[in-house]
Amino acid sequence: MAELLVVRSKIKDCTKCNVAGDFADALSKKVEAMIKDAERRALQNKRKTLMPHDL
Numbered sequence: 001m002a003e004l005l006v007v008r009s010k011i012k013d014c015t016k017c018n019v020a021g022d023f024a025d026a027l028s029k030k031v032e033a034m035i036k037d038a039e040r041r042a043l044q045n046k047r048k049t050l051m052p053h054d055l
Contacts, residue, residue, distance in 0.1 A: 005031045 005028045012019050038054035 002028070004028045005035075 004024055006024055008019075008024045011024055011027065034055060035050070038050045041054045042048065042050050
């Protein structure tokens with residue numbers, strides 16, 4: 001298992017539903033993909049800083 005980018009307890013704090021054990025792993029993978037896409041956009045715009053509008 002890769003390092004998680006999200007905190008399991010914070011996920012549970014955000015919902016009234018039960019959270020499956022593998023939900024945090026799936027969410028972490030999506031977050032990682034979003035970060036990589038933002039990085040690609042920033043580099044295309046000749047920046048080294050990720051900004052909210054890169055999302």
